[in-house]
Amino acid sequence: MAPRYKEIADDLRRRIEAGEWVPGATLPGYAELTSMYSVGRGVISTALTELETAGLISVAKRRGITVRERGVRRRVRRGSLVMRDPARGYVMPAASSPTEPWQVHGTPRRETVPITDRAAELLGVPPGTPTLRRRRVTSPTGEPPFQLVDTWIHERGVADAPQVAERDTGPGGYLDRLEEAGHGPLTWTEYTRARMPSPEEARHLEMSDAMPIVEFARVAVSALTGTAIETTICVIPSDRVEIVASLRRARGAQWPRTTS
Incomplete structure (x- = not known):
């Protein structure tokens, strides 16, 4: 069974790729995500780091969690x-x-x-x-x-x-x-x-x-x-x-x- 942070990262990735959040859109904040997935802030942070490393999102204090514009490789x-x-x-x-x-x-x-x-x-x-x-x-x-x-x-x-x-x-x-x-x-x-x-x-x-x-x-x-x-x-x-x-x-x- 995959770790909980991995399950959350995969679910967020699926929802982004399905168009629920388009490039430039802001995802729910930490508080809402912890409530949504019934986990602690640390688990959410680890899941978001995985998506950041994959280039799907950007996490910034003022801008929040946003979906990155996807340029062509x-x-x-x-x-x-x-x-x-x-x-x-x-x-x-x-x-x-x-x-x-x-x-x-x-x-x-x-x-x-x-x-x-x-x-x-x-x-x-x-x-x-x-x-x-x-x-x-x-x-x-x-x-x-x-x-x-x-x-x-x-x-x-x-x-x-x-x-x-x-x-x-x-x-x-x-x-x-x-x-x-x-x-x-x-x-x-x-x-x-x-x-x-x-x-x-x-x-x-x-x-x-x-x-x-x-x-x-x-x-x-x-x-x-x-x-x-x-x-x-x-x-x-x-x-x-x-x-x-x-x-x-x-x-x-x-x-x-x-x-x-």
Whole structure:
């Protein structure tokens, strides 16, 4: 027999999927749920945590228990090819096709703030160092926030190419400005991992902090200094993405097999 919290979670999931509570709707509060299912608050809390982790609901003090907007799970094919668009500049492997319309949530921000531990590790500076950060939250048009993207630029890059700190970085964007300032050609390495979100990341992505995120971190190395000059960290709720890779046969694994 399933634990009581599991039975409650399954019942709430069934009712949500049946449309009793549509995306954006508020579920009954803790007091009503404990009465409805004749259990204590701890059991309800455990059941709700399971639904949060599955991405079905969000639990917040002011907003209550709400059904999450369900975006499409996107298949991301992370290649290694950096392309060039005459209008936009460099085009990195991304979670969308170049022709798909995307929107920005809120206002993109650029400010000098203490750098996070992860970004500091990648950029090669002490954690907490005041560093220029360019931040934006984006998604396919009409969908809830899909990804939070933070670009951190080393103080050397800002000093050599001051335009990277401006709202309009000009044709080709901040990467072109860094290369023009003597750091080109840039070379890039990308790191992918899963982790839990920070409270700030969960807030921007309108997700539960009980759900993991997928983190793509790209580091640009300067040809001038041989060290990191910029790092961009993109985080996506794990229920919104799956990573796809095509496998190739090595010469020794070809078919039909040859005998020696």
